[in-house]
Amino acid sequence: MTTRVQDYISESARRFPDRTAVTCRNASLSYQKLDAFGNSFARFLIRQGAVRGRFVPFFMPKGIPAIQALVSILKAGCAYVPIDVASPAARLESILDSLQTDLIVTDRASAERLRDLLPEREGLTVIDIEAFNPSSEDDGPLDDPTLSIDLAYVLFTSGSTGVPKGVMIPHQAIIDYIDWCVDFYGIDERDHVSNHAPLYFDNSTFDLYTAFKAGATLHLVPDELNSVLPRLIRWIDDEGITVFFCVPSVLTLFIRSRRLKAGQFSRLRHLICAGEALPPEAVRYMMQHYPHIQYTNMYGPTEITVDCSYHVIREVPAEDALRIPIGKARPNMELFVRDDEGRLSQQPGAQGELLVRGLSVSYGYLGDAEKTAASFIQNPLNPLFHDPLYCTGDRVEIDGNGDCHFLGRADDQIKYLGYRIELGEIESRILSLDGVEECVVVFDDGEGGARPPEIGALVSLEGRDIAGLQEQLKAVLPAYMIPTRLRLHSGEFPRTPNGKYDRKRIRPQVFSGD
């Protein structure tokens, strides 16, 4: 029985030692080699001070070394923490502080970047994976006492107070999800699974572990293909991808790019979307042109381990379809709708916030009992034993078939390019800069695809100009969180009668005209 995710790799190494486990650009690694490297580098990490049950971040761009790092960290009995190499210093620092770690794994180039970002940080051992000589350590299996309830990874999402929140995911949550996915999608060792999502984004969990469990080949999308997405279309065919999982905006861009041709995607069996609302017109186009592919819409926040619901799209959506359902709960997960009166319902017609229970609900936020208690509540239907419900903050409606439909965010948390972002975090970062008096961040969702979504901000400044502010934002926010429209405002900001910023009036002020 598989109880830890690293067992997927050692088991596939035993069954398919010479099959390619992972490939990126022109490099690849067999299951046997990935497993053996993981064993020896794990031993090295332990000698460098990795202690079972602790957190070890890795900081490097996507590539085979990043996969080797995460496998090794798991084998050392630790939980891995992927960190975006484009993170500004403040975010990086706050993540390292909350992990209380003194070890970080990088590649050669990223080690330098890390020193540039945090020149003053003391007591941090930086381990360059490229400098490691695998023959210096035994590569046989380790004595690995990790339990299925131990943590496998921590992923940092955006937090409303400006401090990122670390979502803690145990092995059993991933295994429950992955075992179902491999079975449901019929993934086996002949498959070629792509990995488009960044490793610090939990959609990548699907790609990595369905491939590793099945003994399939994982194809990492190199970063350079992402800056101009249409190249990805040919890459899918060149690599012979059979399972492609992406955020819906990738699909929309494929269609807009005019690069889709008849006869493409001939080997693709599954196209799975998750991470943001899936536009029906994009699905309609794809299903009409590539009817041999099975299209599935999945849904779930990081806090419940990638996806808790799924909807296989059997028929081409009608031209007037407003939404693609996010569907029904997968096995071992259960969905409830909490209506405005606070009642839980699973009946057709129910509308309100989606609450989720089940085996893959995370342990909450690292080192933050208060935020954990606010989002993970005791199931009122089972008051006599520990039974957490995760409150997603997403508004849904249950239709006549019992399928859930995503209606929008319950608060000002937004989805942008697949990232979950609290507008409040951007606001507090901007407000932390010198000379910023007031700032309100607003979001234009593009009216369901009519135009690209955009983040904007209304600011009032004292003794500085917008251009300088723009420059400074790059130092405190990741690129996807930087408002693309900054508007200067003098005088009173529009407010509602009860004194809150009037975002409804601020939004058109920021986004209209030039």
Next chain:
Amino acid sequence: MSESAIRSILEQHGRLSTPVSELDAASDLYNAGLTSLATVGLMLALEDEFDIEFPDAMLGRQTFSSIEAIQEAVEELQG
């Protein structure tokens, strides 16, 4: 083909965080806020405006990295 035509397309489709008028021909557009999403819109608008088609080999970050890089690419495709 004029630089001003490219500037006007950038203004409409680049969705930059820095005003196009503040950029010089060599300024890095990705530093000015060009995203992968906007690159596709920019690419399509350039194809429409100049009646060209970017081959896959030119669909790299480099091609769209500055006003002068775009100008060079368009001129190359127009032959």
